[in-house]
Amino acid sequence: MDFRRAIEKVNKASNILVVSHFDCDGLCSAKILIDSLKRAGKQVKVKIAKEISLELISEIEKINSDLIIFSDLGSGYLSLLPENREIIVLDHHTPEKVQIPQNIEQINPVLENKELCGAGVCYLFSLELDRKNQDLIDFAVVGAIGDNQIEISENKKIKEKAIQLKRLKIEKGLKIFGHVNRLLHESLRNANIFPLNNDSHVVQFLNELKIDLKGKPKSYCDLTKEEKEKLTLEIIKERIRENIENPADIFSDIYILLKQPKLLSDALEFSTILNAFGRLEKFDEVFEMLSGNLNTLERVLAEYRRKIATCLSWATKNLKNFRKTENILFIDAKKNIDSNIIGTIASIFINGITDKKIVVGLAESDNEVKISTRSKEQKIDLDLILSECCKKLGGIGGGHKEAAGGKIEKGKEKEFINIFCEYVGE
Ligand code: C5P
Numbered sequence: 001m002d003f004r005r006a007i008e009k010v011n012k013a014s015n016i017l018v019v020s021h022f023d024c025d026g027l028c029s030a031k032i033l034i035d036s037l038k039r040a041g042k043q044v045k046v047k048i049a050k051e052i053s054l055e056l057i058s059e060i061e062k063i064n065s066d067l068i069i070f071s072d073l074g075s076g077y078l079s080l081l082p083e084n085r086e087i088i089v090l091d092h093h094t095p096e097k098v099q100i101p102q103n104i105e106q107i108n109p110v111l112e113n114k115e116l117c118g119a120g121v122c123y124l125f126s127l128e129l130d131r132k133n134q135d136l137i138d139f140a141v142v143g144a145i146g147d148n149q150i151e152i153s154e155n156k157k158i159k160e161k162a163i164q165l166k167r168l169k170i171e172k173g174l175k176i177f178g179h180v181n182r183l184l185h186e187s188l189r190n191a192n193i194f195p196l197n198n199d200s201h202v203v204q205f206l207n208e209l210k211i212d213l214k215g216k217p218k219s220y221c222d223l224t225k226e227e228k229e230k231l232t233l234e235i236i237k238e239r240i241r242e243n244i245e246n247p248a249d250i251f252s253d254i255y256i257l258l259k260q261p262k263l264l265s266d267a268l269e270f271s272t273i274l275n276a277f278g279r280l281e282k283f284d285e286v287f288e289m290l291s292g293n294l295n296t297l298e299r300v301l302a303e304y305r306r307k308i309a310t311c312l313s314w315a316t317k318n319l320k321n322f323r324k325t326e327n328i329l330f331i332d333a334k335k336n337i338d339s340n341i342i343g344t345i346a347s348i349f350i351n352g353i354t355d356k357k358i359v360v361g362l363a364e365s366d367n368e369v370k371i372s373t374r375s376k377e378q379k380i381d382l383d384l385i386l387s388e389c390c391k392k393l394g395g396i397g398g399g400h401k402e403a404a405g406g407k408i409e410k411g412k413e414k415e416f417i418n419i420f421c422e423y424v425g426e
């Protein structure tokens with residue numbers, strides 16, 4: 001990736017607008033850009049967006065700036081971006097197949113057949129601005145974890161660099177969620193590795209191990225080394241008693257950020273926290289949080305968990321009513337699932353709830369319908385399918401091969417489902 005022309009554009013500008021995506025990777029991208037550009041003495045404005053749309057472009061056109069940097073979005077919609085402004089696109093979504101307009105400098109690993117998350121691209125760019133920006137690597141790690149690609153392609157190099165800089169440590173630990181920010185018995189109750197899923201049974205199990213849950217609230221990371229070992233052994237024994245296959249398959253890598261405050265130190269939890277702020281549209285609060293104000297964190301995380309739990313419970317209860325084909329599940333949620341959350345629900349379904357190879361979520365938002373698709377079928381290119389299907393219905397869509405989104409006018413859902421089936425069939 002060659003950043004020279006992009007850096008030249010930055011050097012010529014003094015007032016820069018950063019437009020970034022509202023998910024974890026997009027927020028990490030924005031954080032890296034804001035900090036590195038401010039350190040370079042630039043005035044920086046930020047606009048966080050759910051997707052590129054004509055409304056977004058007309059809003060951006062009203063904001064005074066002498067350079068616009070799009071991060072973690074933009075590549076898929078090059079022909080929609082303003083023609084009369086200096087633009088840099090730092091993205092990893094599949095680029096639209098058009099001649100790149102003169103005013104746009106695009107840097108995208110996909111053009112070199114590589115994978116690197118949006119925040120990874122922004123991090124490499126920030127290093128070109130000034131090598132001192134290497135402390136921002138934490139956000140590149142979190143962005144890659146948020147986009148589920150930390151062990152893939154160029155992201156791995158970022159991970160290794162972060163370890164070398166002594167900002168990241170990878171430890172084997174229990175395959176549970178919430179090593180830092182969840183009470184131990186809650187993490188265990190919700191974990192697939194643990195046969196007990198009832199609160200009082202879990203508490204009793206921990207009491208028998210003499211792991212004290214009274215006193216100070218305890219999460220997995222608060223346990224002593226001996227307590228962790230004892231817990232691990234007893235979980236394996238419990239799994240043997242329950243005849244569970246591969247009883248010792250209970251470990252995963254924990255990515256620990258060594259220079260972040262404790263609440264943000266588990267990179268996987270950090271990525272969930274950012275998704276929570278983003279998907280609940282708390283855009284001002286998220287940058288305050290990233291600047292050290294952690295007071296809002298717990299409240300936002302709790303609200304996000306409640307929202308996901310409600311949406312998930314609605315979707316699982318109604319699973320039998322959803323339209324299905326041999327390979328596709330359609331979650332046509334109407335107003336029952338928030339359009340900001342439908343992508344998360346589609347991801348949860350493809351990752352375990354359904355055996356179908358493709359999940360399509362549809363959720364109403366004002367006069368439009370938000371579509372989120374996820375696939376585990378190698379032969380399917382959702383970016384291509386969504387961009388074509390949405391375009392046919394007067395909407396827009398795109399993304400990645402295995403995860404893409406879009407928007408169409410309300411009332412066109414049935415038509416969309418039919419066209420989508422035809423494309424997948426082909
Ligand atoms: O919105 P959702 O989570 O389903 O998006 C899946 C992927 O598709 C994301 O990477 C998102 O940036 C991308 N996307 C896109 N254009 C849209 C909607 C989503 O490129 N209109």
Ligand code: ZN
Nearest residue numbers: 025072118147
């Ligand atoms: Zn991304």
